[in-house]
Amino acid sequence: MAGTGKAHLRDSPDVLLRIEDLVVEFPVGRTGLKVNAVSGISLDVLKGETLGLVGESGCGKSTTGRAIMQLPRPTSGSVQFEGKELTAMQGDAMREARTRMQMIFQDPISSLNPRRKVRQIVMEPLNIWKRGTDAERAKKVDGILEEVGIDPVRAGESQPHQFSGGQCQRISIARSLVLDPSLIICDEPVSALDVSVQAQVLNLLEDLKAEYGLTLIFIAHDLAVVKNISDRVAVMYLGKICEVAPSDMLYEQPAHHYTSVLLNSIPVPDPEVAVTKTAIEGEPPSPVLPPPGCRFNPRCPAAQDICRSEEPQLRAVGEGHFVACHFPTITPVELTSR
Amino acid sequence: MSTQIQASARDIDGPLLELEDVTTHFKTPRGVVRAVDGVSFSLDRGKALGIVGESGSGKTILSRSIMGLLPPRGTIRGGSIKFEGREIGNLDRKAMRSVWGKEMAMIFQDPMTSLNPVMKIGRQIAEPLQIHLGMTKQNALATAERLLQDVRIPEAKRRLEQYPHEMSGGMRQRVMIAIALACGPTALFADEPTTALDVTVQAQILDLLGEQRRDRNMSLVLVTHDLGVVxxxxxxxxxxYGGKLVEKASTKGLFANMKMPYTEALLNSIPKLEDRSHTRLNAIAGRPPDLVNPPKGCRFAPRCPYAVDKCVNEEPPLIATAEDPNHLYACWYPVGSEGYHEAKVRIAASKHATDALAATSAAGGN
Incomplete structure (x- = not known):
């Protein structure tokens, strides 16, 4: 898996976010070594689109989400959001830009201040940015709380611990919406929730996206969830992109061996379906010393010599379907036009 | 080290675990929380049982009640829990020590917080071997190495010298399993063992649990909210649901012939890979009941799309289906029954009426 290359980037006036050659590295103590969390990925998201980012722990999907927010700033590469370069932005301009992109986190309870009333938590961004009069702020907050299914009166009296996990996630969503952002980065927003509540929150995100004209980046390790909510999915492994495709296409015809592994690992809720043997052994290697060539080669069933020495580039295998693999399960096609 | 259990005559032929009308209530400032409310079932030797439900359904409290891992203060326990024919429901913690490890062991959801962060892996596995089985330190460490190999941890010898933070989540869960298996328990309780793990690692851990169960002829109780996992x-x-057992059946029987609308709803809320993207999910509206004041009829009635007056007022008994005496369910109008179909028709009709109304008002607005 390699995933350098930009064949999959689109030339469209509707591009809201465009990441090119994004690299994020963290130093390992004073050893001089570094964690290669994200190693040169390029992605774009169109207005109104939902991009799913999937992969195992440590593949760099959350780091990518945070690097877009410039939290922390990427080591190198460019992030263009609404036509502006974020990596060069400083001070007030950066703060202003962050109001246009918001984030929702995995653990809904710990991402809310435990000492404050829920309504205050949701109103805080408006207070900070001095948006509207007190009455306007109150109206806006109450409206959004209603929208996400939280009673504003109860929110005015209660603290986060008095709500369930699913409700806290709704509150986080309300907070992310009050500043009218154009992009919301959802980092594993439903991983900590029960399946029944997970379905409620996913439906809510779909409704809000339609209503507010939002663009979403949805980060998760559960492919079934990602498929449901995304228009386009990028599969990541050890800091690289393996495959990018429209959601349905990725699931019908995965081109990368790693994507197949992820799909086969999902437990099927049907005892009549024979349990396949463990789809893959082992765990991803350390991102401190990633394997040369394709980073997936040590675990790949189809790896050959070239995979251990040469990094594959993203190539088209179908309309909007790109894969970074020397031996993909679908034959690459010649790019006629982009 | 002969324990009380070994000393008493073991009931080898009967079921391994028998629960009768088990209740676990907690005294809180808000009132008594009826976390587990009259649960009865039995589990045979070497079998794997899945306990499924949402957060707050009582599944974790039930497994902890069986293990005797509840805070003694403020807990009101009732009913009978028999393990190999011997009553263990009334034992205190001290007496339970002879049961833990050798008879029953448990692994938890969060492998990070259930290991001691300042103790080497080897010592953590060796400790129960020394205490429960009276092994020497040397023997215990050698056994620990073998256990790590059993749970497929590469370079077992080197790992013995490591601390938990040096391992990934999946590796730590394997260590937890090794510790749980150390004294050769007859029953292993796994409470959401894979919820904190990646799908690829989840598949590996579930396979490992299944394999160890078969090799050791051990019973497994898998507690989870995910029907896909079980x-x-x-x-x-x-x-x-709501502290009660609402359906119990063989895994195949349950999936082939679901009776409780709740089980059906739980299955339908899982996103399916076969569906196109943006397919609307069938969420279960509302939340699980408040167990201080549970609904007086069927506890699922407030969220059940098919509920009628009888469901709200009268609690349905747990009864067997006509076809299978081992398939139990608690519902007045189970999936597939006449009442269920009538309710479906009624819902479709009212939905049609709402749609028609919406269409009229939309037309009026134009």
Whole structure:
């Protein structure tokens, strides 16, 4: 898996976010070594689109989400959001830009201040940015709380611990919406929730996206969830992109061996379906010393010599379907036009 | 080290675990929380049972009640829990020590917080061997190495010298399993063992649990909220809701012929890979009941799309289906029954009426 290359980037006036050659590295103590969390990925998201980012722990999907927010700033590469370069932005301009992109986190309870009333938590961004009069702020907050299914009166009296996990996630969503952002980065927003509540929150995100004209980046390790909510999915492994495709296409015809592994690992809720043997052994290697060539080669069933020495580039295998693999399960096609 | 259990005559032929009308209530400032409210079932030797339900359904409290891992203060326990024919429901913690490890062991959801962060892996596995089985330190460490190999941890010898933070989540969960298996328990309780793990690692851990169960002829109780997890890895499934057992059947029987609308709703809320993207999910509206004041009729009635007056007022008994005496359910109008179909028709009609109304008002607005 390699995933350098930009064949999959689109030339469209509707591009809201465009990441090119994004690299994020963290130093390992004073050893001089570094964690290669994200190693040169390029992605774009169109207005109104939902991009799913999937992969195992440590593949760099959350780091990518945070690097877009410039939290922390990427080591190198460019992030263009609404036509502006974020990596060069400083001070007030950066703060202003962050109001246009918001984030929702995995653990809904710990991402809310435990000492404050829920309504205050949701109103805080408006207070900070001095948006509207007190009455306007109150109206806006109450409206959004209603929208996400939280009673504003109860929110005015209660603290986060008095709500369930699913409700806290709704509150986080309300907070992310009050500043009218154009992009919301959802980092594993439903991983900590029960399946029944997970379905409620996913439906809510779909409704809000339609209503507010939002663009979403949805980060998760559960492919079934990602498929449901995304228009386009990028599969990541050890800091690289393996495959990018429209959601349905990725699931019908995965081109990368790693994507197949992820799909086969999902437990099927049907005892009549024979349990396949463990789809893959082992765990991803350390991102401190990633394997040369394709980073997936040590675990790949189809790896050959070239995979251990040469990094594959993203190539088209179908309309909007790109894969970074020397031996993909679908034959690459010649790019006629982009 | 002969324990009380070994000293008493073991009931080898009967079921391994028998629960009768088990209740676990907690005294809180808000009132008594009826976390587990009259649960009865039995589990045979070497079988795998899945306990499924949402957060707050009582599944974790039930497994902890069996293990005797509840805070003694403020807990009101009732009913009978028999392990190999011997009553263990009334034992205190001290007496339970002879049961833990050798008879029953448990692994938890969060492998990070259930290991001691300042103790080497080797010592953590060796400790129960020394205490429960009276092994020497040297023997215990050698056994620990073998256990790590059993749970497929590469370079077992080197790992013995490591601390938990040096391992990934999946590796730590394997260590937890090694510790749980150390004294050769007859029953292993796994409470959401894979919820904190990646799907690829989840598949590996579930396979490992299944393999160890078969090799050791051990019973496994898998507690989870995900029907997908239990489908391929259990013989029987018990579905819990609001502290009650609402359906229990063989895994195949349950999936082939679901009776409780709750079980059906739980299955339908899982996103399916076969569906196109943006397919609307069938969420279960509302939240699980407040167990201080549970609904007086069927506890699922407030969220059940098919509920009628009888469901709200009268509690349905747990009864067997006509076809299978081992398939139990608690519902007045189970899936497939006449009342269920009538309710479906009624819902469709009212939905049609709402749609028509919406269409009229939309037309009026133009």
């Amino acid at each position: 489908a391929g890895h259990t013989d029987e499934i018990a579905v819990m």
